[in-house]
Amino acid sequence: MSERKVLNKYYPPDFDPSKIPRMKLPKNRQYTVRLMAPFNMKCKTCGEYIYKGKKFNARKEDVENEDYLGIRIYRFYIKCTRCLQEISFKTDPRNTDYEIEAGATRNFMALKLAEEQAIREEEEAREEEASNPMKLLENRTKQSKNEIELLESLEELKDLNRRQEAVDYDSMLLAYDPTISQREREEKMQQLDDEYIKTIKFQNNQKRKLVVEEEIIEEDEPVVKVAKAGKSSSGESKNQTGSKKGVGVSSRKMLAGLVKVKKDEEKREEKQLSNGLSLLGAYTDSDNSD
Template sequence: MGERKVLNKYFPPDFDPRLIPRRKIPKNKQIEVRMMLPFSIQCNACGEFMYQGKKFNSRKEDVMDEDYFGVKIFRFYIRCSMCSNEITFKTDPKNGDYATEHGCKRNFEQWREREADEAAILKEREEEEKGDSMKALENRTLDSKREMDIIDALDEIKAINQRHAKVDTDAILTKFKQVDDPAPSEHILDEAAIQAQMEAFRKRKLAPTESINVANKAAKSSSAGLTSDHTNNDVVVAPKPSIKIKAKTPKTNKIAALKPVKAPVVALVGAYSDSSGDSS
C-alpha cells in the first residue's frame, strides 16, 4: 500500500542533476486568473456597464520596468461581456487601489474625489509652510485649538451620557404617574362638588311641579266662591280657566230620515177592519 501513494522516488546511482535541461520562463508570462472586478467600469466600445464584483477569466502579468518602492505592479486583461472588447487595468500600490489603462472608463465615485481634495489641500499647506515659519506656527496653533475643541465636545458628550445612565426609568414613570393621578383629598372634594351640583339641579327640577300644585288649589277655591290670596315668594301662577264639556250628539242618517217608514201588514189589516165597521 505504501507504493501506491508514491511518497518515495528512486534515484539511480548514476543520476546527475546537471544533465537535466533547464526551463526558461519568460519575464512577461501571462497567468490565467479567475477574478472579480475591483470597481465599476463602462466599456468604451459599446457603453456596457460592468459593476464591481462581476467575475471574469482574466490574464495577469507583471508590468515591466515599473514598481513602487520595490513593490511589483500587475496588469490584468479582461474582455467586455457584451462586445468582447479587450480591457486592461493595473494595480496602484501608491493609493492602495486600481487604475484603468485601456478600453474602459471608471465610474464616478464620490469618496475618491473627496480624498483627492484633501490631498490637494494638504499639499498646498505644505507649500505655504515651506518658506514661512510664522505660517507654520499659526497652522499648528489652529490645529491644537481644533483638537482641544474636539476634546471638550467629547467630554461634554461623555458627561451627558453619564447623567443619562444614572437616570432611573422606573422613578421617572412613578413621578409622572403621581402628577397625572390626583390626590385622594382632591377626589373627595370633587365628589362633594358633584353632589352639590346634583342637589341644586334636583331643586330646580322640583320647582315647576310645586307651582302647578299651587295653581290647582287656587282654581278650586275660585270655583267654590271662596276668595283667598295665595302668595308664593318664588312663583305666582294665575288660576286656570273653567272648562265646559258638551255632550256628544249622535249623528243621524239623512238618507234614512228622507225615506218613508213602511207600516207593518198587521196594522194595515186592523185599520181596514175598523173602517169597514164604521161604514156599516
C-alpha cells in the first residue's frame, strides 16, 4: 500500500539542479500568515473592540534597519472586523511583547503597567545606589541584618530537629508487640498506673476534728455528752467508744467555764416536788381512814 504523504521523491539519473530556473523575488516580500490578536485594542475609525485571541489572516514583513541584539523584528497587518480599516503592529523582543503602530489604540492593561512600573523603580534604585554611597551602605546593612535573622531562624529549626531526634521511634515500634491482646495491654497499663500512684507522697497531713451535734445535760456537776462527732480528714479508723470519750473529755474541759448551773432554780424545783409529795401523802391517809 502506497503512502499518503510521500517523503522520498524520485530523482532521475540525468537530474541537474543547475538547470532549474530560479524565481526573482523582492527583497522585502510579504507573506500571508494566520495569527491571533496579541492584546486588546480599539479601532480608531469605527470604535470596534478587538479582543485578545481573535484570529486574523495577516500579512507579515520584516522591519528594515531595526533589530534587537541580532533578533529580527517583524511587522503584521490586519483588518478591522467591522470597517476593514488596516491595523499594523510589530514585535518587541526587548520587552517580550508587541507594539501597536497605526490604526488602533491599545486598551488599558494593569498587569503590563505594573510590570513597567516595577522595572522603572528597580532602575531608579540602581542609579541612586551608584550615585549615593550612603544609600548603598544602608542597603548593605539591611541585607546583613536580614541574613542574620535568617541564620537565627535556621538555628532554631535545627534545635527543634535535634529535640525530635531524641525520640527513638524504632525502639518504640519494636517495644510494641502485636501478639499481646488489647486486654493484656490494658491490664499492664493499669498496673503501671497503680504503681505510680503508690509512689506519690501526699504532704497534706493536717488533721481536723469537726463537732456535728452536741447535747448538754445539767446535773449536780456540769457534764457534757457528745452525741455525734466527725471523723478526721486523714481517713484513719478509730473505735466509736474511744472517740466519744476523747471528744467528751475535751469538750467538758473547753465548756467547763461556759456552762453555769442555776442553783436557785434547782432549789425551787425541789421545794415544789416536796410540797407535791406531802399533799399526795395526805390524800392517801384520808382514803385509808375512810
